[in-house]
Amino acid sequence: MTSIYDQDLPRNEANFAPISPLSFIERTAEVYPDRLAIVHGALRQTWGQTFARARQLASALQRAGIARNDTVAVMLPNTPPMVEAHFGVPMAGAVLNALNTRLDPEAIAFMLDHGEAKVVIVDPEFAGTLRKALELRQHKAPLLVIDVEDALFTGEALAVGSATYETFLDGGDPSFAWSLPADEWDAIALNYTSGTTGNPKGVVYHHRGAATNAISNILEWDMPKHAVYLWTLPMFHCNGWCFPWTLAARAGINVCLRRVEAQAIFDAMREHGVTHYCGAPIVHGLLVNAPTAMKEGVPAGIKAMVAGAAPPASMIEGMEQMGFDLTHVYGLTEVYGPATVCAKHEAWDDLDIGERARLNARQGVRYHLQRDVRVLNPETMKPVPQDGETMGEIMFKGNITMKGYLKNPTTTQEAFAGGWFHSGDLAVQYPDGYFKIKDRSKDIIISGGENISSIEVEDVLYRHPDVLAAAVVARPDPKWGETPCAFVELKFGVHTTPEDIVAHCKKHLAGFKVPRFVVFGELPKTSTGKIQKFELRKRAGSAAAIDV
Incomplete structure (x- = not known):
């Protein structure tokens, strides 16, 4: 039976149009044709x-x-x-x-x-x-x-x-x-x-997903008109997290940057009055650890967005000292980049740095225009208890989700099994609804029958004052099956030993979670700053053991 709300109420060009980010640039060009859009060298x-x-x-x-x-x-x-x-x-x-x-x-x-x-x-x-x-x-x-x-x-x-x-x-x-x-x-x-x-x-x-995520970016950041955005995030990465379309919607300024270097970033911030930028943890770490003189005169209040790994306390503290406002987001290529945000609460401002870091390290809650994000049991497809302990898989549902994998119907079907997109990230959910990743399903270390979250161990490593970057992978072990192997990139000029790292971990972790192998050196990273754990797994077999 036809509803009264469908009778003689046809969809037509006057009352319905496809949602697309292309409409953003059309409007901005009509309303603000003379506003600056792109800065690149001498180009305006x-x-x-x-x-x-x-x-x-x-x-x-x-x-x-x-x-x-x-x-x-x-x-x-x-x-x-x-x-x-x-x-x-x-x-x-x-x-x-x-x-x-x-x-x-x-x-x-x-x-x-x-x-x-x-x-x-x-x-x-x-x-x-x-x-x-x-x-x-x-x-x-x-x-x-x-x-x-x-x-x-x-x-x-x-x-x-x-x-x-x-x-x-x-x-x-x-x-x-x-x-x-x-x-x-x-x-x-x-x-x-x-x-x-x-x-x-x-x-x-x-088009619908691109426009939806571009608008959500505005809402998560309360991004004003004519924001000045510095391109430290590669535009080839998830289409720059949809920010090319976001900037068009806000009539903002794209400050282009050929290379991500601390001096070039700080110079651009001073010269152009940058208000926003995004990047992987390595980019923020680059700025935090830059010489003090390089940071002089940088505008206060710059909004920074970080994804790829939870920001450690040292990063949050360093960003605050520079006067930057850091927002932690989470997502994957399959959900247009970030699709969740660790939305901050005013009450958190009164907490000490350690507690604020713990709260801000969570992957948070869904983006405004994402339909739903849950931590589900992948076997039953039921939500896990929101106790902060029971582990499940993060799953997405809504417009900010890909159409699927090109020419790969089997993998597409598997990714959307049960009506949710399966992220492959294992997490817990807290009573306040916020969730925190514990590991990728492939990165869990099973030692003597016990599950060890590599991210939990990495969080502890980042608390060490001399650690710049850290990654933990499984190393095959004849007795335990697997044991944690830590790869650590130290800050310049420090002289920490593997034994110091192990002693630090013992203060914060159960004995079976403490790395038995510690390797110092620069960590292999992707072009977007993510640590390449598959490369580290190849190296783990030759790592020297530490007496735990």
Whole structure:
């Protein structure tokens, strides 16, 4: 039976439009056409100009034969063409594949083939890698390569393509009559996971999810109009956590940064009055541990967002000393970057640094516009007790969740089993609803039948004043099956010994959780600052034992 609310009330163009982040830049260009949009070296580009250039790019792509759902790959640092691609590519109806610029040619070749890219836009810094990747491609379908020229690039420019970016844009129409997607479920971006085991998986984003997460970013940060955002987070990583679209919605300023270096970051903060930035723990640690003189004159009140690992007490304290406001978020590529936030309460301000660090180390609660996040028993799919002890798996449900894995129906089906996205992260949930990761399911150390959370041990290691970074993995043991092996990166100039580290751990951990192996040295990290535990597992077998 038809409801009275459906009778003679048809959906039409006047009362329904697909949700897409492309509408953000259109509005901002109409309302604030002369507001600054992009800063890059001497370049100052307004939102009106950025919107026109995005339309030019879309027009040029269509004239080059790019059609709906074709893949356009980009291999770019955080520069203006990368910002423009986040709008121009989907305006053409195409799907943006932002390639990880730190990957080897073999991985890039796989992604180009698997995503069936029709176009690649490449920065001169990565032209050599792309040239090798093109030679390694298995599928030899025609591929249009476009070379970006950047005055801030100081190396030797190697031409790979048949056209330069500016010449290609000249062939497009700045008044191009683009349109919103026919369906908000249409793909807007393709992002590949790190691929630590086997080939990486292609994660497909839709317009609705991109817009939803971009708006949630505003709400979590109370981001004002015309925020000044410094690009320390790679835009190739989950599309910069959707912040290119967030900045367009707020008519903010994209302060571009080719390289993440402490001096360059502090200089940009002073020169441009930066108000917001995001990054992995390694980026925040870089700033906290920079020389005091380098920090002089940096504006107070800068809002920083951290994800990838819980911020230790030393980081929170260091950020507070610089006058920065740190927000801890959590997510995965499959949920558009951050999709939960450790929302802070005023009552926490009166607590000591140790207790504040404990509370802020939790992964928190769902983003405003994410439908639900729960810690569930993966066998029963029932919520675990909110006792802070019972472990389950973090699962997501809502618009801020991928369409699925490209050309991988079996893995997609497994990821969405039971109507939830399975993160693979094991956690507990507290009485206040906040949850805290205890480990990845693959990272739990089982020693003598006892489960040891590598994250719990890492949290203790970070409390040691001389520790800059730490990671704990399982080391095979003939008696216990597995025992914890700690890899520790020390701060410059300290002289701590492995025995000191073990003694510190004994003060805070049960005996069976204390690392029996401690290795000093720089930790292997991904391009986004995540520690590569799979590499450490390879090294763990040769680690020397410590008398515990």
